[in-house]
Amino acid sequence: MDEQRSHIISALVMHRPGVLQRVSGLFTRRGFNIDSITVGPSEQDGLARMTIISRGDDKILEQIIKQLNKIIEVIKVRDLDPEGTVVRELCLIKTHATSESARSEILQYANIFRGRIVDVGPENLTLEITGTPDKIDALIDLLRAYGIKEIARTGPTAISRGSKTI
Amino acid sequence: MKGSQAIIKSLTDEGVDVVFGYPGGVLLPLYDVIYDSDLKHILVRHEQCAAHAADGYARASGKVGVCIGTSGPGATNLVTGIATAYMDSAPVVALAGQVGTSLIGNDAFQEVDTIGITMPISKHSYQAMDPSEIPQMIRSSFYIARTGRPGPVVVDLPKDVQEGELDYPENITIDLPGYKPTKKGHPLQVKKAAELILKSKKPVILAGGGVIHSESSEELQHISELIGAPVTTSLMGKGCFPEDHPLSLGMLGMHGRVASNMLVDECDCLIAVGCRFSDRTTGDVNKFAPNAEIIHIDVDPAEIGKNVDVTVPIVGDAKIILSHLLRILSQAKGRVSNANWTKHVKTFRASCIPRLSFDETPLKPQQVIKEISEAVTDDTIVTTDVGQNQMWMAHYFTSRNPRKFISSGGLGTMGFGFPAAMGAKVAMPDDDVVAVCGDGGFLMVCQDLATVKEYDIPVVVCVLDNRYLGMVAQWQKLFYDERISQTKLKAMPDFVKLAESFGVNAHRVERPGEMKETLREALDSGEPALIDVMIDPNEILPMVPPGCGLTEIVGEYQVERENPGEITYRPSAKETGGD
Numbered sequence: 001m002d003e004q005r006s007h008i009i010s011a012l013v014m015h016r017p018g019v020l021q022r023v024s025g026l027f028t029r030r031g032f033n034i035d036s037i038t039v040g041p042s043e044q045d046g047l048a049r050m051t052i053i054s055r056g057d058d059k060i061l062e063q064i065i066k067q068l069n070k071i072i073e074v075i076k077v078r079d080l081d082p083e084g085t086v087v088r089e090l091c092l093i094k095t096h097a098t099s100e101s102a103r104s105e106i107l108q109y110a111n112i113f114r115g116r117i118v119d120v121g122p123e124n125l126t127l128e129i130t131g132t133p134d135k136i137d138a139l140i141d142l143l144r145a146y147g148i149k150e151i152a153r154t155g156p157t158a159i160s161r162g163s164k165t166i
Numbered sequence: 167m168k169g170s171q172a173i174i175k176s177l178t179d180e181g182v183d184v185v186f187g188y189p190g191g192v193l194l195p196l197y198d199v200i201y202d203s204d205l206k207h208i209l210v211r212h213e214q215c216a217a218h219a220a221d222g223y224a225r226a227s228g229k230v231g232v233c234i235g236t237s238g239p240g241a242t243n244l245v246t247g248i249a250t251a252y253m254d255s256a257p258v259v260a261l262a263g264q265v266g267t268s269l270i271g272n273d274a275f276q277e278v279d280t281i282g283i284t285m286p287i288s289k290h291s292y293q294a295m296d297p298s299e300i301p302q303m304i305r306s307s308f309y310i311a312r313t314g315r316p317g318p319v320v321v322d323l324p325k326d327v328q329e330g331e332l333d334y335p336e337n338i339t340i341d342l343p344g345y346k347p348t349k350k351g352h353p354l355q356v357k358k359a360a361e362l363i364l365k366s367k368k369p370v371i372l373a374g375g376g377v378i379h380s381e382s383s384e385e386l387q388h389i390s391e392l393i394g395a396p397v398t399t400s401l402m403g404k405g406c407f408p409e410d411h412p413l414s415l416g417m418l419g420m421h422g423r424v425a426s427n428m429l430v431d432e433c434d435c436l437i438a439v440g441c442r443f444s445d446r447t448t449g450d451v452n453k454f455a456p457n458a459e460i461i462h463i464d465v466d467p468a469e470i471g472k473n474v475d476v477t478v479p480i481v482g483d484a485k486i487i488l489s490h491l492l493r494i495l496s497q498a499k500g501r502v503s504n505a506n507w508t509k510h511v512k513t514f515r516a517s518c519i520p521r522l523s524f525d526e527t528p529l530k531p532q533q534v535i536k537e538i539s540e541a542v543t544d545d546t547i548v549t550t551d552v553g554q555n556q557m558w559m560a561h562y563f564t565s566r567n568p569r570k571f572i573s574s575g576g577l578g579t580m581g582f583g584f585p586a587a588m589g590a591k592v593a594m595p596d597d598d599v600v601a602v603c604g605d606g607g608f609l610m611v612c613q614d615l616a617t618v619k620e621y622d623i624p625v626v627v628c629v630l631d632n633r634y635l636g637m638v639a640q641w642q643k644l645f646y647d648e649r650i651s652q653t654k655l656k657a658m659p660d661f662v663k664l665a666e667s668f669g670v671n672a673h674r675v676e677r678p679g680e681m682k683e684t685l686r687e688a689l690d691s692g693e694p695a696l697i698d699v700m701i702d703p704n705e706i707l708p709m710v711p712p713g714c715g716l717t718e719i720v721g722e723y724q725v726e727r728e729n730p731g732e733i734t735y736r737p738s739a740k741e742t743g744g745d
Contacts, residue, residue, distance in 0.1 A: 014344065018293075022285055029286045059471070066468035072290045072310060075344040 376440015
């Protein structure tokens with residue numbers, strides 16, 4: 001049995017309504033796993049880039065890529081090598097913060113993690129942080145002590161290092 | 167011109183001369199144009215039959231079949247037919263009406279998300295939001311439906327888009343950057359396959375529907391004869407290799423022939439062409455062809471390695487790849503000899519030819535199928551429904567030519583046989599067309615007797631009448647302790663009277679010897695007809711239980727022991743060069 005691994009799949013697709021549904025529907029129908037899926041416009045007009053994080057063995061990965069390629073609106077699909085890939089996720093974290101000490105500690109954490117405070121209320125702070133999913137997890141763990149009110153994560157998006165493109 | 171006129175012009179430009187459909191409120195603009203057009207419209211009595219008829223038309227002719235249904239229930243009724251075509255890779259374009267664009271999403275009257283519903287069961291789908299999109303959309307739909315691995319394409323047409331104005335473009339270019347099917351097989355892979363074939367001592371060819379779609383029967387036969395490899399087929403491949411050929415083994419799989427199942431188990435090299443290794447074909451994949459290196463030729467890269475691990479995958483069009491393979495193998499002719507294997511195959515095959523002649527009543531299905539075989543010619547198209555009738559036909563009926571055996575394989579759609587026959591007859595009016603159905607499946611679509619009567623489509627429907635949902639009852643008998651739950655059809659119509667009430671000629675057959683004559687007369691009458699064939703409800707076909715290996719067959723065949731000699735192979739006129 002092949003090892004189950006997490007894969008970063010980058011797909012260049014037509015930027016049209018329904019394409020995300022086609023892609024995500026494919027995963028559901030074929031029983032493939034989706035950990036996250038992000039999509040946004042690409043460098044080319046009319047084309048969007050999707051980043052799909054999925055778990056599975058090599059056989060499943062091969063099927064995912066082949067089945068994605070069958071979708072008429074999918075132009076290119078690549079399994080990105082984790083070593084040679086920049087992966088980033090954006091996360092907004094709203095914490096409970098009433099005491100002065102809590103506020104200053106949270107602010108310090110934000111600085112250490114190169115995050116920013118993007119909203120301040122009498123009883124809360126909202127942080128913005130970008131980084132690898134692991135880094136975001138670490139910050140969330142730290143902030144739990146203060147009481148997290150809400151988290152909104154985008155899911156990872158990814159691009160190859162160096163001059164390589166898909 | 168108007169959107170609706172552009173639809174008709176686009177269809178005619180694609181060479182469409184007949185469509186199967188059913189009108190409805192949102193299709194009024196389209197049907198108003200059809201009223202004046204040269205397009206032949208066949209009004210079915212249920213949209214499901216329109217989709218199956220378009221599918222039968224496509225499979226019989228190799229052209230794209232077209233069906234039309236209105237929004238909402240019209241579109242959902244097409245769905246079973248679209249899914250059937252998708253599973254069996256039949257090129258169909260389904261046009262669906264849709265509520266006006268301003269109403270979409272508001273749960274308007276007869277609104278349904280046709281694109282959403284058909285997404286997982288079609289090769290592609292389009293929704294026109296502006297009349298100017300129509301020409302290119304329809305053009306692309308036909309292109310997608312018939313190229314690469316064929317399949318159904320859905321075009322959703324809102325009412326106001328049909329009514330809107332557009333300038334029909336002079337040139338339409340197909341712009342599908344994400345759709346570039348591979349045709350030519352990778353030369354290195356073909357070379358590897360040839361080497362594997364030359365090294366093998368016990369090769370077997372497994373041919374699927376892809377051989378029929380790519381029209382590569384001739385190449386396949388040459389290779390088989392050159393290397394002395396027997397040919398087994400999937401259900402979809404039936405007819406792509408003459409089944410009376412000494413190297414033909416018949417169908418493989420759950421309901422396959424003993425010879426096929428045993429020899430695939432024994433072979434050292436399996437050359438699979440245009441098949442997808444469905445569970446019905448392979449049985450337990452872990453026990454499938456355990457001694458063989460597998461070469462898999464398929465136009466759809468996603469089929470390779472999906473169900474069965476292969477040694478040499480080749481992606482591309484079977485005709486091009488087989489021709490290439492044939493060139494290499496021909497040059498190595500001295501090295502290709504599997505005389506011992508071929509001899510073993512022929513002897514083994516002769517030892518397990520199923521018995522077909524029975525003289526008792528109630529009629530044995532084997533006898534009925536033997537008589538059907540005797541009543542038809544090589545050009546007769548037979549369609550089947552789903553269930554025992556289908557498997558008896560697949561098992562006992564000898565197909566000699568591609569596109570002459572049409573059956574719902576992947577989806578196993580009851581109710582397919584009769585409307586598919588209707589479509590096949592419309593596509594190939596010079597060929598006799600016979601639909602072999604069960605009583606359960608035929609009753610699902612019997613209302614379309616009205617259609618064959620109205621348009622004088624002379625198909626002959628043979629209802630193998632055992633008052634059971636035979637295949638399900640067979641499974642209950644074999645695997646559920648004979649608990650026949652909900653599969654006995656207690657109240658059924660008198661099919662003869664039913665047909666007559668539609669004005670269709672009808673006959674009843676109850677004894678051996680009657681079927682051949684009745685079918686021949688019905689075919690010669692040139693009119694649609696129904697033959698109600700009363701068969702033995704207790705007859706079952708031995709099978710491989712689900713999850714078992716191909717050699718683990720339950721039940722025993724009655725084997726033709728009296729005359730176990732070679733079957734005489736009749737080369738067709740084309741093969742002998744005669745006329």
